[in-house]
């Protein structure tokens with residue numbers, strides 16, 4: 001049913017193989033069912049969130065949603081929302097956000113997240129930290145037993161000044177977890193990736209569990225030069241997971 005709602009299946013040919021992007025779209029469409037007219041909405045960033053933003057634009061155009069104010073979590077989402085005619089604002093004018101919808105890179109069994117492989121972690125954390133309800137939308141590949149366990153990057157946004165020094169302090173902090181810290185660069189040019197806020201991203205890779213997440217978060221944030229990290233602890237209120245066998249809703 002969710003796939004039909006997202007326009008991916010037709011009742012006359014209900015057996016299509018769904019791609020990962022289809023699953024992202026299904027989760028996004030389900031999340032947008034929670035959007036009501038008059039809401040202030042946090043608009044997420046990434047290939048999953050983009051489907052939600054698109055759907056919100058469509059419902060506004062059709063007159064099925066009214067008086068929405070969107071707060072984008074990146075310049076890219078700002079551009080997308082503008083092109084769809086979604087009225088936009090910011091946290092200065094709307095410090096309380098009713099609902100945010102965004103993707104994630106990892107989701108653990110307690111609904112803690114890794115975010116920011118798209119590089120928008122700081123604005124995402126600001127907007128999603130200001131919202132009453134935060135719905136995370138993922139395909140099932142994002143589910144992990146513990147954060148950092150996917151052996152993929154745990155992003156940390158750092159200021160450009162002496163970034164090598166900050167990266168080496170980050171790596172030392174987690175040496176017992178076999179941490180390797182790498183500056184995020186573009187693969188084709190090797191130029192550093194620069195965030196919307198003009199900062200660099202140092203990606204942390206772990207061999208073993210980092211243990212207590214709250215302690216890890218505190219110790220990262222204590223390092224001068226660090227702006228924010230991509231662990232979103234105890235922030236998601238609902239996670240919608242789209243998988244081959246259907247949709248699962250996990251609530252805090």
Ligand code: 5RP
Pocket residue numbers: 044045046047048049102103104105114115116117118119120121124
């Ligand atoms: C961007 C993010 C994204 O939400 C996260 O990377 C998931 O992206 P995608 O939906 O493309 O898999 O945190 O900073």
